[in-house]
Amino acid sequence: MTPDNKEISQIIKRCCKGDNSAKFKLYNLYVKQMYNTAIRFFNNQMIAEDIVQESFIAAFDNIKKFKGDSNFGAWLKRIVINKSITEIRKNRLQFEELTDSVSNTFSDNNIESDITAKQIHDAVKELPLSARTILNLYIFENYKHKEIAQMLDITESTSKTQYKRAKQILFNILKPAYYGTEV
């Protein structure tokens, strides 16, 4: 059973005092969520594990700076995302602005009954890194294009066109699953 906010607050207090079992508890509460965020960015188990490990180490090192009136999961998630972006930028990934000629013939009237979360998750991992990064930040992590542009040092318009491209590729990957036939 997931602990409520009060319990999490108690666990964090113990972490602040250096209680290792509390850290382990907190780790177990959030590791799956953080790992899935990282694996969606990198589609590589080793890199995702490194990012998550570094993020937890940084979080525990700085846990006294965590303000109790905000959500620990959201705080930790931002560390994971920032570390992921730093890693992506290290590889000097190019985000090019694309022409806005995307067309979608995919209809998602019954998307929840026809396509599973796993199929979407797997399809996201198949996207090219630049498209995947922007789609992840926009849809899964709820960042705005303006914020994504700042984070990745690209223009807002590049973020938007890359996002549209990502959606197009994603839908093309999902089409067979959705219609039941190869398209």
Added chain:
Amino acid sequence: MEQRFNDYIQNNRDQFDIEEPNSAKMWEVINNSHKAKKISLPVIIARVAAVAILLLGITGVVFNAQLLPANKYVLAKYDKQLGEREKEYVAQVKQKMKLIKSNKTDDTEIVVFLKNELSEIDTVYNKVVSNIGMSGNIESIANTIFDTYEKRLLIMGRIINEKQKQERDDRSLTIAMGTLTID
């Protein structure tokens, strides 16, 4: 259609954390990293003393690096146009610094990391400025100075972004769940 797809993901966000991480292996790394940081008391005392002495000497420098970014005009006396460009950069830096200072949220681990990056840029900037009289090629030096400003502005943008996000999270969570308190 697009909105429906996005809504589907956002409304079922938890279902997308599908993959099981190798939690035990990852915890071992995290736990070992903390053990490695636990050092003996005499070593801690010696380190604290050394840091204290060092801090007395460099507090002013660090303060300037993080809170008072390079805002001196050094190029105007060599070239009027370069001086004008420098002036524009300084104005932008000051504007962003004002925004950062006006945000009262505590510095998260990411913000601390970004501020350290600012400090490193300051070191580069100061080195370049200290060599300005020794080189005959003022344009080349000016370009390096402008490059440090570009990088500084980019990082400051990310700091603002982080702080605004933190502020939004704090606000929305306080409204949604009331306040968690940590002593």
